[in-house]
Amino acid sequence: MSKHAGPRRPFWRRRPVAAVLACLLIVIISVTVVVLLHAPSPASATLLVESHSVVPGSPPTVRWPTEGEAAWSVPSLGVRDHSAVQSAVPIGSIAKLMTAIVVLRDHPLTPGRDGPVVTVTEADLAAFRAEVAADQSNVTIQSGEMLSERQLVEGLLIHSGNDYADLIGRLDAASSTAFVAKMNATAAAMGLTRTSYADASGFDPSTVSTPAEQLIVAQAALRDPLIASLVDQTSVNLPVAGSVSTYTPLVGTGGVVGVKSGLTTQAGGCDVLARDLVIGGHIVQILTAVTGQHAADRLKAAGAEAFRLSTEVGAGIIPVPISGADAPLANLGWGSDIVPVIAKHPVVVPGWPGTVVTVSMRLRRHVTTSLPRGSTVGLVRVESGATTWHATVFTAASLTPPGLLDRVV
Numbered sequence: 001m002s003k004h005a006g007p008r009r010p011f012w013r014r015r016p017v018a019a020v021l022a023c024l025l026i027v028i029i030s031v032t033v034v035v036l037l038h039a040p041s042p043a044s045a046t047l048l049v050e051s052h053s054v055v056p057g058s059p060p061t062v063r064w065p066t067e068g069e070a071a072w073s074v075p076s077l078g079v080r081d082h083s084a085v086q087s088a089v090p091i092g093s094i095a096k097l098m099t100a101i102v103v104l105r106d107h108p109l110t111p112g113r114d115g116p117v118v119t120v121t122e123a124d125l126a127a128f129r130a131e132v133a134a135d136q137s138n139v140t141i142q143s144g145e146m147l148s149e150r151q152l153v154e155g156l157l158i159h160s161g162n163d164y165a166d167l168i169g170r171l172d173a174a175s176s177t178a179f180v181a182k183m184n185a186t187a188a189a190m191g192l193t194r195t196s197y198a199d200a201s202g203f204d205p206s207t208v209s210t211p212a213e214q215l216i217v218a219q220a221a222l223r224d225p226l227i228a229s230l231v232d233q234t235s236v237n238l239p240v241a242g243s244v245s246t247y248t249p250l251v252g253t254g255g256v257v258g259v260k261s262g263l264t265t266q267a268g269g270c271d272v273l274a275r276d277l278v279i280g281g282h283i284v285q286i287l288t289a290v291t292g293q294h295a296a297d298r299l300k301a302a303g304a305e306a307f308r309l310s311t312e313v314g315a316g317i318i319p320v321p322i323s324g325a326d327a328p329l330a331n332l333g334w335g336s337d338i339v340p341v342i343a344k345h346p347v348v349v350p351g352w353p354g355t356v357v358t359v360s361m362r363l364r365r366h367v368t369t370s371l372p373r374g375s376t377v378g379l380v381r382v383e384s385g386a387t388t389w390h391a392t393v394f395t396a397a398s399l400t401p402p403g404l405l406d407r408v409v
Contacts, residue, residue, distance in 0.1 A: 050360040055351035055384075060316035065305045068268065068292025071211035072313050075219050076284055077352045077385030080212070088194040088208040089291055092262025092270050093137065093160045093247070095202030097214070097221045098183045100153055103172045105186075107149055109226055115149025118171045128163045136162045136203050137263075140241040150226075151238060157227065157260065158236045159244040165201035176200060190216055205266035211289035218259050218272045218287055231258025231274070249273075249303025256307065257285075261299055267291065269298030273306035280319030280348035282389075286310045320351035322359055322382050329361050329380055329393055340396040341377060347391050349384045358383040361393060371399040 064070050064083040071082035109115050125143045132138055139161035141147075147155075147164075149171060155164040169179035176199070183197040192213045198206035209217075221227045230236075234252050235245045247263070248271070250256040255276045262270035270291045276283050288309040295301035323329050324347070328340035341361075351357055363378040371377070375395045382389045 050358065052356050052358050055318065055320055055353050055355050055357060057316075057318060057353035059353050060312055062309060062312045065290060065293070067294065068290060068302075068305075069211050070288065070290045070305065070309060071215050072286065072288045072309050073215045073219070074284060074286055074313065074317065074352065074385070076387040077317070077350060077355065079352045079355065079385065080215070082210075082212040086194070086210040086212050088196070088210060090205045090264060090267035091202055091207060091209045091214060091291060092264040092267035093162075093202045094209070094214055094260050094262040094270050094272055094289075095183075095197060095200070095207045096156050096160060096165055097217050097227075097260050097272070098186060098197060099165050099168055099200045100157055100227055101217070101221050101224070102179070102182050102186055103149065103153065103168050104224055104226060106172050106182075109150055109153075114151070116171060117146050117148050118152070118167050120145040120147065120167070124163070124167065127166060131162050131203075134203075136201070137247065138163045139238060139244060142240050145240055147239065153226065154230055154236045155238050155241070155244070157230045158233055158246050159238075159241075160247045160261070162201035162203055165199075169200045187217075190220065192216060202262055202267075203264060205264065211272075211291055214272055214289045214291075215287050218274065218289070222259065222274060222285075228258070231260060247299065249300060250307055254307065259287075261302065263299045263302075269293035269295070269300070269302035271299070271302035271306045273303065273310060275307070275310040275314070277314045277317065279317050279350040282350055284314075284317055284350045286313050288313070316353060317350050318353070319348045320357055320384065322347040322349060322357070323380065323391075323393075328396065329359070332363075332367065332377060332395065333399055334402050337400070337402060339399045341393050342396050343380055343391045343393050344376075345391065347380065347382060347389070349382050349387075349389055351384050355385055367399070368401065370401065371395050373398045375399075 069083050069085055073080035107115050120141045120143055122143050128138055128141055137160040139155040139159050141163055152164050152168050155161040169176040173179035179200055180197050187195045195209040195213045198204040235243055237243050248261045257276055258274045259272050272289045275286045288306040290302045290305045293301040323343040328342045330341040331338040332341050333339055359382050361378055361380045373395055376392050377395060378393045380391050380393050
């Protein structure tokens with residue numbers, strides 16, 4: 001008699017492991033779909049990723065002096081100009097800017113250090129007396145006096161001591177000839193083709209240059225913190241001479257912060273002037289140079305012309321608004337769900353008419369979650385002329401990514 005098979009059990013009862021795995025797979029797939037639907041792609045900035053705009057207006061008309069030669073520059077904006085004639089002429093004590101550059105390059109002075117010391121000899125004193133008789137600018141010295149490099153540079157730049165220039169040459173090099181050779185080598189390295197130094201003081205009429213090239217020297221000199229701090233002073237105290245004042249006109253008035261003047265019979269009145277103006281909350285330095293002034297007060301005339309040039313040039317520098325509460329830099333978000341992105345503070349930069357201002361922005365990170373108003377999201381970079389500014393940017397309103405329904409639909 002044959003056996004009859006009993007009733008068959010359902011699949012899920014006969015294969016419990018397989019059924020569980022199948023159900024688990026369905027759950028994983030479902031959860032993955034939900035997560036993918038809920039996770040938004042990074043927000044995009046419908047932005048001027050980079051924009052270029054021309055500063056409006058026309059450059060100012062700058063009137064050149066009726067005699068001599070002149071030049072001006074605004075280093076931070078990368079603009080400059082000079083009078084039509086730029087012949088190599090005597091520059092007097094303006095030459096001392098290069099003297100200071102060379103000695104401080106060879107013997108850098110850091111805060112709290114005075115550098116090497118030179119002792120005044122009888123020969124130095126005899127040379128000083130001869131220079132006084134020739135009506136050269138000098139600082140009183142005495143035999144046996146010991147002067148540090150710092151003191152020599154102070155007397156050189158502030159009171160324009162020719163004897164201090166000679167002492168610097170001896171401190172730095174084996175001879176005055178060797179030191180002057182360093183000055184000329186440095187000028188050549190700067191690309192100065194119409195500048196030649198015959199002495200460290202500038203009294204020799206064979207020491208010649210042009211206003212345009214002396215602006216290059218002045219810009220290099222002002223990069224040295226010590227030089228920049230000294231040419232802005234109206235007086236200095238020296239060991240034997242005591243308190244001596246500057247010969248550079250207008251220092252300390254009208255934003256003038258230096259730099260150096262010169263006066264000889266052959267050179268006439270000469271002045272290289274640095275003046276700081278505040279434009280759009282930023283300090284903008286204007287450099288001007290004037291040579292060959294022969295009015296009754298030659299030095300005063302040179303200073304007045306240099307200051308006038310700086311005023312006329314300064315009138316052309318204008319504040320350029322980049323971003324503010326009413327001028328967003330970008331719109332950040334998803335599709336139509338966007339918020340403005342603005343700078344933490346209004347961004348205004350100096351500009352020169354006809355030049356290009358470049359604005360670019362980058363996000364610090366991908367934005368995939370909600371952000372409250374005022375969240376920092378990136379950095380804006382603004383280039384105007386030769387200068388670059390940076391500012392942080394933030395959301396001007398709260399930002400919420402799209403929900404599941406929005407993404408499905």
